[in-house]
Amino acid sequence: MKPKRIIAIAAFGIATEVLFKKKQKRRMWSKKWLQKRKMYSDMNLLRELRTSEPTDFQNYLRMDPNTFDELLKLVSPYIQKEDTVMRQSISPEERLVATLRYLATGRSYECLKFSTGISPQALGRIIPETCKVIYQVLQKDYLKFPKTVQEWMDIGERFNSRWQFPNCGGAIDGKHIRITCPAKTGAFYYNYKKFYSIVLMALVNSDYEFLYVDVGKNGRNSDGAILEYTKFYQYLRNNQLHLPLKEENIEQMNYVFLGDEAFALQKHILRPFSQSELTYKKRIFNYRLSRARNVVENSFGLITARFRILHTAITVQPENAKDIIIAICVLHNFLCRKSKSYFNRKTVDSENKITHDIKIDGEWRNNAVELYGFEKKKQTNVLVEAKQTRQEYLDFFNGNGSVTWQENMIEKGKA
Incomplete structure (x- = not known):
């Protein structure tokens, strides 16, 4: 049998195997502890720091509670997502906290998931998106280039x-x-x-x-x-x-x-x-x-x-x-x-x-x-x-x- 024919048959066999191979079942939709984000994330800690240790709140997010609230009010309409029948959306507050913590520490998404309770894949979308929104809502008043x-x-x-x-x-x-x-x-x-x-x-x-x-x-x-x-x-x-x-x-x-x-x-x-x-x-x-x-x-x-x-x-x-x-x-x-x-x-x-x-x-x-x-x-x-x-x-x-x-x-x- 000619070598070209052998190669063609082998390629056809591989393609057929891939085509009919059963799709692997997803092991899980999300890790169980990530599904309990409200229990394990740093949001509970921040609520405690807000009232008892505002200086530590400042160190954590690089801004005091009142300034954080003002910023959250500005960005929330643009980063708010709707809940679905499958799962509850990540709130604007959680998105902003994750972004500010990333900027403040420089930690990787993989490391940040433990304090935010958000998967690295989601953080990879949330953080750049939130940064873009921060610029869009603040630039008019806080990065105003002189024009006259x-x-x-x-x-x-x-x-x-x-x-x-x-x-x-x-x-x-x-x-x-x-x-x-x-x-x-x-x-x-x-x-x-x-x-x-x-x-x-x-x-x-x-x-x-x-x-x-x-x-x-x-x-x-x-x-x-x-x-x-x-x-x-x-x-x-x-x-x-x-x-x-x-x-x-x-x-x-x-x-x-x-x-x-x-x-x-x-x-x-x-x-x-x-x-x-x-x-x-x-x-x-x-x-x-x-x-x-x-x-x-x-x-x-x-x-x-x-x-x-x-x-x-x-x-x-x-x-x-x-x-x-x-x-x-x-x-x-x-x-x-x-x-x-x-x-x-x-x-x-x-x-x-x-x-x-x-x-x-x-x-x-x-x-x-x-x-x-x-x-x-x-x-x-x-x-x-x-x-x-x-x-x-x-x-x-x-x-x-x-x-x-x-x-x-x-x-x-x-x-």
Whole structure:
């Protein structure tokens, strides 16, 4: 018999066996202890903590009971499911608790099932869905991007009042968020630090709140170019941000955003002078810029300290990881305004009111891990207008805009 015929007969036999093989019966619909979720889950513990130990409630979910109730009221209509004849649905409260606990601890779905009484398969659907809803219901009020000249001017006035940096719309920074390598992606997410990541790009105001976030660019992208892929940069380049005109600003200087050495110097983006070419006046400029940029470092530090999912590689698909990260950012803004226990002056780096020395002693530094930033690169071929903008701010900080303590910082070697 020819080999091809033998192969064909064998293949037919296997196919027939698979076709007529009896389907295996499901061993059980769900594990018995998971069916007794109300008995074994942490919901009973939380009800006890709510009344007797509110501090422990805060530690468990990263928010106090009243703030949790407010958040639950906002998301419930969008995550409420109907009961069926087969089983009772998982309540909005249980869904939100499971999601917040996941963000707070970074535990795997398999581990989280023991405290929630929810199967890992269900958690894999519930948590990304709830994160997406959290962003949708909070973003309008708690992640509002400025759209008018007056809104930008209000932000600039606040920056000048708090950090003595005029005409500033916020501090820009980007961080690599560690993820596990998605299947069949090769080195697509592999970054210069030699791990897999997606990028969180953020603009932060003077009060440590996110004004704009862009999440999801793969870590393999050039660090210097990632900002250029965002809508923020596209609007900035096309003059669609409705920024104040020079004539409306202090000293008639350009309205600017603050970046570090990873970002290119541009008409509306300032970066420090290179350490290799510092003069006394340039050191003054670098100090004033660094002092104001401190807000973005502290904002990233706060979210890593509060949401320990950022301490580990996020083991979900990149699209779900994006929903998780953006939910953390909007939750950060929500909690900054609503929960005194989440944010206070001890939480972030403090400033001596007399010497204006910034102490690197924020409580977040005791519990946070480093989120890797972008590669610092030397910039060449800078546009004349960009150089002129930075020179105007340098002259201002060494002239009309000087502050009494900046020289002391230079003498102490802190600038």
